[in-house]
Amino acid sequence: MSESTRRMIGKWARGIAIALVVLVFFGPILWIMATAFKEPRDVYALKVFFTPTLQNIYASFDTPFFVGERTWNSIVVTMGTLVLSLPIATAAAYAFSRFRFPGGSVWSLGVLATQFIPPVIVIIPLFVAFRHANLLDTKLALVIANMSFVVPYAIWMIKGFIDSIPLDMEEAAQIDGASRLRAIWDVVVPMALPGIATAAIFCFVVSWNEFFYALVLSRQDATTLQVGLMSARTERGDAWEIMAAMGLIIILPMLVLSRFVQKYFAKGLISGSVR
Amino acid sequence: MAADRLLKYWLIAPAFLVIAATLLYPLVAALWYSVHDWNIAQQATLGPFVGLENYTRVFADDPDFWHSIRVTLVFTAFSVVLTLVLAMALALLLTGGDPMRVYVRTLLVIPFAMSPALLGISWRFLLNPEFGAFSAVIGFVFPWLKGVPLLADPTLAMIALIASDVWHWTPYFMLMFIGALAALPQETVEAAQVDGAGKLRVFYEIMLPQLRPVLAIAVLLKAIFSLKVLDQVVTLTAGGPGTATETLAHFVFQTAFRWYDLGYAAAVAYLLAAVMAVLAGIYSRYVMERHP
Numbered sequence: 023m024s025e026s027t028r029r030m031i032g033k034w035a036r037g038i039a040i041a042l043v044v045l046v047f048f049g050p051i052l053w054i055m056a057t058a059f060k061e062p063r064d065v066y067a068l069k070v071f072f073t074p075t076l077q078n079i080y081a082s083f084d085t086p087f088f089v090g091e092r093t094w095n096s097i098v099v100t101m102g103t104l105v106l107s108l109p110i111a112t113a114a115a116y117a118f119s120r121f122r123f124p125g126g127s128v129w130s131l132g133v134l135a136t137q138f139i140p141p142v143i144v145i146i147p148l149f150v151a152f153r154h155a156n157l158l159d160t161k162l163a164l165v166i167a168n169m170s171f172v173v174p175y176a177i178w179m180i181k182g183f184i185d186s187i188p189l190d191m192e193e194a195a196q197i198d199g200a201s202r203l204r205a206i207w208d209v210v211v212p213m214a215l216p217g218i219a220t221a222a223i224f225c226f227v228v229s230w231n232e233f234f235y236a237l238v239l240s241r242q243d244a245t246t247l248q249v250g251l252m253s254a255r256t257e258r259g260d261a262w263e264i265m266a267a268m269g270l271i272i273i274l275p276m277l278v279l280s281r282f283v284q285k286y287f288a289k290g291l292i293s294g295s296v297r
Numbered sequence: 298m299a300a301d302r303l304l305k306y307w308l309i310a311p312a313f314l315v316i317a318a319t320l321l322y323p324l325v326a327a328l329w330y331s332v333h334d335w336n337i338a339q340q341a342t343l344g345p346f347v348g349l350e351n352y353t354r355v356f357a358d359d360p361d362f363w364h365s366i367r368v369t370l371v372f373t374a375f376s377v378v379l380t381l382v383l384a385m386a387l388a389l390l391l392t393g394g395d396p397m398r399v400y401v402r403t404l405l406v407i408p409f410a411m412s413p414a415l416l417g418i419s420w421r422f423l424l425n426p427e428f429g430a431f432s433a434v435i436g437f438v439f440p441w442l443k444g445v446p447l448l449a450d451p452t453l454a455m456i457a458l459i460a461s462d463v464w465h466w467t468p469y470f471m472l473m474f475i476g477a478l479a480a481l482p483q484e485t486v487e488a489a490q491v492d493g494a495g496k497l498r499v500f501y502e503i504m505l506p507q508l509r510p511v512l513a514i515a516v517l518l519k520a521i522f523s524l525k526v527l528d529q530v531v532t533l534t535a536g537g538p539g540t541a542t543e544t545l546a547h548f549v550f551q552t553a554f555r556w557y558d559l560g561y562a563a564a565v566a567y568l569l570a571a572v573m574a575v576l577a578g579i580y581s582r583y584v585m586e587r588h589p
Contacts, residue, residue: 028377036390039390039521040390040391040398040401041388042399043387043391043401043405044401044404044405046410047404047405047407047408047464047467047468048404048405048407050408050419050420050423050430050431050464051407051408051411053423053430054419054422057422057553066427066428066430068426068428068430068433070377107315110311110312111312112313113308113309113311113312114308114311114312114313116308117304117305117306117308117309118309120305121305124303131581133316134581135317135577135581136320138521138573138574138576138577138580139320139324139454139570139573140525140546140566140569140573141525141527141546141564142525142527142546142549142562142569143323143324143327143442143549143563143566143569143570144319144323144327144549144554145323145553146323146326146327146330146553146559146562146563146566147322147323147327147330148319149553149554150326150330150337150559151322151326153345166318166319167319169315169319170315170316170319170320170323170530171313173312173316173319174316174320176471177312196350202304203304209342221511229413231412231415232318232408232411232412233414233528233531234414234527234528235530235532236551239552246411248414248415249414251414251415251418251532252418252532254418260421260422260425262422262425262428264528265419265422266417266422268415269415269418269419272411272412272415273407273415274412275406276410277407279410280403280404280406280407280410281403283385
């Protein structure tokens with residue numbers, strides 16, 4: 023075999039391999055998204071080509087699936103988690119980056135270590151506490167539960183960015199008469215914005231996708247989209263076309279964000295471990 | 298300067314409050330529950346103190362616990378190995394800066410950004426014996442599995458659970474490995490190629506040894522993620538058929554929120570946490586070494 027034919031074969035093999043990879047990893051998602059637009063009989067006939075319909079989407083917004091309410095709950099819980107967590111995490115990240123605490127790096131490492139606490143252990147006392155406070159099945163309970171994993175992670179991520187901002191600029195601002203808090207707000211926060219944005223994307227993805235805490239803490243009023251998925255399994259059998267419609271709404275923001283997710287989210291999860 | 302010294306505590310105070318309320322308090326409370334006999338369906342307040350009885354029951358007298366340990370270990374072993382091998386293969390295939398590969402990488406992020414709950418329920422749909430797309434393909438490749446309800450078979454359900462997890466995590470570790478491959482010094486690879494070494498040999502003898510630290514971290518991280526696997530167990534198999542895919546986290550979930558045996562569930566959860574703590578300790582030592 024000549025060198026050029028060998029190279030040709032190699033190129034083709036690579037192309038086929040890449041196509042196969044796309045099929046395996048993206049095909050199922052395309053299939054679910056297509057199912058959302060299929061008539062039920064097309065779903066059960068495994069049709070590849072079909073006339074699209076919006077009937078499932080409409081049906082999913084109706085009784086007993088309430089996708090409208092559940093989407094709203096998901097949005098409120100996710101945004102609530104973001105709005106509360108980011109300022110809190112930014113302040114703590116700044117403090118960990120700029121000041122020394124008694125005990126040294128134990129504190130910031132401790133923040134990272136919280137990520138390894140299994141959710142099943144945290145949820146038991148949280149469930150008891152929320153039950154006691156009459157907060158079961160409220161969006162507030164879900165926001166608080168989400169903050170348990172979002173805040174430590176956001177601290178760790180934002181700290182990495184603040185570490186790389188030179189001290190001189192905020193010192194200069196302070197010499198000009200600004201207070202330290204003023205300097206943080208005017209100088210550090212704008213410069214840390216890419217890091218805060220990275221953390222925001224991470225928080226968005228994990229809060230939006232959070233399932234287990236919402237499953238335990240909500241019944242009806244605060245049910246999010248993720249838990250709502252379970253309602254597609256009715257007594258009359260599984261309504262897969264409804265499940266697909268819900269899945270579509272769950273995936274949509276990820277499709278919009280995928281470019282950023284690739285850039286930031288993956289980096290975020292391993293920040294501090296691999297660089 | 299005195300104001301500064303207070304400022305730092307003010308800055309961490311809100312975060313500390315959140316962590317104390319949502320993590321430290323639950324950890325302490327769960328430990329407290331674990332030495333009590335408390336079924337919340339029977340009484341609203343903490344039951345009688347029983348000392349280490351819950352823990353002795355776990356070890357001495359609960360075959361379900363040991364079964365779920367075995368299930369978790371099998372799941373973890375297979376999902377770690379398969380995910381990382383596949384992720385490395387994909388990283389080698391998709392590394393590089395040409396627009397096509399960058400685009401494919403972006404597409405591949407979506408299985409990873411998909412929620413585990415949706416992933417589980419989607420796979421349940423795709424594996425439906427009558428109208429699941431996966432079942433159709435499987436039935437075509439392995440005719441004897443045509444129309445067989447795969448999730449009703451203990452072994453096949455486990456394979457499905459592992460496969461769904463590998464599918465979910467491979468893109469993430471692929472991105473991690475692509476980052477690591479890009480950071481390898483090109484000279485050594487090129488020198489070996491000039492010496493006439495084949496691609497496989499270059500990979501095994503030049504690249505792999507340099508990737509060892511990254512691989513070690515990947516194994517630890519994936520093991521931690523696998524040990525606490527839960528969401529897709531709930532939505533894909535619900536631990537079944539029977540208890541064939543009952544992982545430890547799912548066992549705790551069932552004990553706490555199906556049987557409402559909070560004291561016992563807390564004890565089992567603490568054993569899971571202990572395993573995680575050991576792994577987390579090893580992990581942070583790695584991180585510390587690289588970021589002193």
